[in-house]
Amino acid sequence: MTELADTPVQPGAARTQGRPRSSRAHEAILEAVLDLLAEGVSVETLSMEAIAARAGVGKATIYRRWAGKDDLLLEALVKLKGPPPQPEGDSVRADMIRLLTVVGPKDERAVRVMPCLFPEVHRSSEAYRIWQEAMAEPRREVMRQVLRRGIAAGELRAGIDVEIAVSMLISPMLLHRMVRWNPALDGYEDLAEQVVDVVLRGIAA
C-alpha cells in the first residue's frame, strides 16, 4: 500500500524534529476501529492486527500513538459521541426528556462499545479521567443547567441537590440502553418521560 500523506498531528507540540506524525494515519486508525465495530466485531475479539490491516497501517504506528487497545477504543468512542446536545429551553420537563432520548446518528456503534468500556473505566484511573471529561461531565453539565433554570423559574424546589437529581435521571436510562438491566422496561417507549415525571415530582417546588 502506498504510504499515507503527511499532514502533521499536534503541530504545536514539543516534537519538532523528524518526520511529523501523519494525521491521515491517525484518522484511518480511528475509522478502522469504528468500522470493524459497526461490522459486528465485538470489542473483545477486536484485534490490533485487524485494526492495522483495515487502516492500512503498521502496528507500530498504532502503538506510537496509543498505549493499548483500551486507550485507542476510548478515543474512538469519544470521537464517535461528539458534543452533547443542547436544551431548547421550553420547559424543564421537555428539555429533560429530549436530553435523555437524543440518540446520535451513529449511536448504534456507541451502544455496542459503551458497555465494553466499563471494565476499563473501572480499572484505569486514566481511562476514568478521559471518560469523565469527554463523555460524562459534559452531559451532566447540560442537565445541571436545565435544573438550575427550573429552580430559578420556581418550577423546582430551591433546596434540591442537583447532582443527585442528575444521577437519578441519567442512571436508569443508561443502564437500560446499555445492558437492558430491567427487561420489564423493554416495552416502554416513553421511559424517559416516566423517569422525568417521577423525579420532577420528587423535587418539585
Next chain:
Amino acid sequence: MTELADTPVQPGAARTQGRPRSSRAHEAILEAVLDLLAEGVSVETLSMEAIAARAGVGKATIYRRWAGKDDLLLEALVKLKGPPPQPEGDSVRADMIRLLTVVGPKDERAVRVMPCLFPEVHRSSEAYRIWQEAMAEPRREVMRQVLRRGIAAGELRAGIDVEIAVSMLISPMLLHRMVRWNPALDGYEDLAEQVVDVVLRGIAA
C-alpha cells in the same frame, strides 16, 4: 500434585457410568477464580491456564464443566453474591435504604468483577439470561414486594409503575458502586437515603 478426591457432582444425572466428576475440583476451580481476582488479577488478564494452575487442575477439567471463561466467571460471581437480603418490614423507606446499602462480606471482589460482566452480558444472550435470573431479578423482586406492601399500606400511590420505581432506585446506586459515574457523589454516605427520598416523594400517595 495429588489428584483431588471424587465426591460425585450431579449424582442423579444421566451419566452413570465411568468415574464421576470430582466436586472438589469443581469447588477448587471456583475458589481459584475468586482468589485470583481478590489478589488483583483483572478479569481481562485472568487466564484459564492460571486458574487451572492455581486450582491444581487440568485445563480439560475446567472445559468439561464450563463453556468458557465467561461462563465460569458468571457462576463464580453468582456464588459470591449469594441470596438477596430480606426486608425487615419496618417501613418502605427503611427497608429500601437497607436493601440499597447492604454489602455482602465479600463484596470487595464483587465490585471488581461486576463491571467486567457488562460486556459479556451485553453480548451473550445466555450470559444475560443467567445474570438476570441469578442476580438481577431476585433483587428486583425483593424491592417490588416492598413497594407493593407500601401501596397496600397506603403509603404509596396506587397507580404507580413498580418496575420503573425499582429501576430508578437501583440504577443510581449500581452505577455509583460500579463505575463511580458521578464523582460529585463521592462524599455522600447517605446517597441511598437521598435517592429513596426523591423517588418516594415522586411516587407518594
Next chain:
Amino acid sequence: MTELADTPVQPGAARTQGRPRSSRAHEAILEAVLDLLAEGVSVETLSMEAIAARAGVGKATIYRRWAGKDDLLLEALVKLKGPPPQPEGDSVRADMIRLLTVVGPKDERAVRVMPCLFPEVHRSSEAYRIWQEAMAEPRREVMRQVLRRGIAAGELRAGIDVEIAVSMLISPMLLHRMVRWNPALDGYEDLAEQVVDVVLRGIAA
C-alpha cells in the same frame, strides 16, 4: 490442518507425564527446513514462521524443541549429512582421494547451509560442540585411520603428526567447496588428487 499423530520422541527421557511430544512434528519441522533451503531460501531469510507454516506446525512446537534458528539448523544439517563414508583400503592415496571427493546425494543443500553455520559455530560453544561431534570429528577419524594404516604399511613416515596431516588434507577442500576461496582453482577437477599428492610426498617415508 489436522493435528499430527503422536509417536513419542525421547521415549526413555525424564518427562513421563502429559502428552508426549509428537515425533511426526519433529520430523516435519526438520524436513521443512531442508525443503525451504532446497527451494533457494537463504539461511538468513529463512524465518521460523515460514518453517512452521511449511511444516504445518505452531511456532511454539518449534521453540519447545530448539532454542533458536541456529540450533534447529544445526540439527537439520547433521541429519542431512548422515554418517561419514568408509575407506575401501586399496591404498592411502586412493582412499584419501575418495574421502575428499565423496559428495552425499543431497549435498547440494549441505553446500548451501555449511557456510552459514560458520558464524554460529564461531559464536556458540554449544553449536561448536555439536558441529565437532556430529560432523567434523567422525570425518577426521576416518582419515586418521587411513593414515595410521599407511604408517603401519610403511607407506608413510612413522614420526608424522596425524592431526596436522588431516587438517592439511581437508582444509583446502573445505574452503574450496564452501567459499571458492581461491578462484584460480576452479578448473581443477583433480584438486583432491593434487592436494593428496603434495601432502603424501611431504609425509612420505
Next chain:
Amino acid sequence: MTELADTPVQPGAARTQGRPRSSRAHEAILEAVLDLLAEGVSVETLSMEAIAARAGVGKATIYRRWAGKDDLLLEALVKLKGPPPQPEGDSVRADMIRLLTVVGPKDERAVRVMPCLFPEVHRSSEAYRIWQEAMAEPRREVMRQVLRRGIAAGELRAGIDVEIAVSMLISPMLLHRMVRWNPALDGYEDLAEQVVDVVLRGIAA
C-alpha cells in the same frame, strides 16, 4: 546531536550542486561498526539503527553510501585488515612462516568478523568480488611471489603448481583461526611451521 562538519568526499566527482557529503560521517559510520563489534555485539545482532545512533548519523546517510549491512561490513573489514605484510626475503620457509603468523594489531575484531562474512561471500557475487579483491588476492599474491622466488633459487621444484601450494598453506591456518576446525591442533604454537614444512617437503626440488 550537532551535525557533522562537511569536508566533501569525492571533491572532483560529478555532483557539484548542493551540500557535499561529509567525510566525517563516512568515517564515523565505519568507526561505529568496528566499535560495536569490539564491544561484543555479534555481526548478526549488529543493527543499522545501532550503527546510526552510535555514529550520530541518520540512517539515510548510511544507505546513501552503502547498499546494505553486508556492503558496509565488508568495507569496515577491509579497512580493518589493512595492506598485506611484506616478506623479508630470508628464505622461503622463514618468509612463509612469517606470512602465516602475522597478526595485525586489531585482528581481534577481524577474527570475530571474518566467520560472519562467509555466508555473505557465499551468497552474493558482489561480496565475493570485494572480498577476493581486497583481502584474499593481495595475500595470495605475496605468497606466490615467495614461492616463485623459491623456484628461481632452486629451492622448489620447477613444475609445482603455485596456486595449489598457496591454498594448501593458507587453508589450514585460516580454518584454524576462524573456527578452530580441528581442536586437536589447539596446543600447536608452531602450527604454521609444521604446515610449511610438510608443504615445502611435498614440493621441494
Next chain:
DNA sequence: TGGTAATCGAGACGGTACGTCACGTCTTTCG
C-alpha cells in the same frame, strides 16, 4: 471380583494475537 468407562493432572498440539524490533524508505526542519 474384574471389566468397562469416564475423569483425573499433565502437558503437547495447531493456532491467533500480542507488543517489540529492525528493515529500508520517506518526509520534515535546519544549516
Next chain:
DNA sequence: CGAAAGACGTGACGTACCGTCTCGATTACCA
C-alpha cells in the same frame, strides 16, 4: 541540497493463551 531526526509500511521475532487432544493413572459402577 545534504544533514539529523524520526515516522512510515512491512514483517519476523519470541511469548502467552486459546480450546483441543493424548497420555498413564485413578476411581466408580456393573456384570
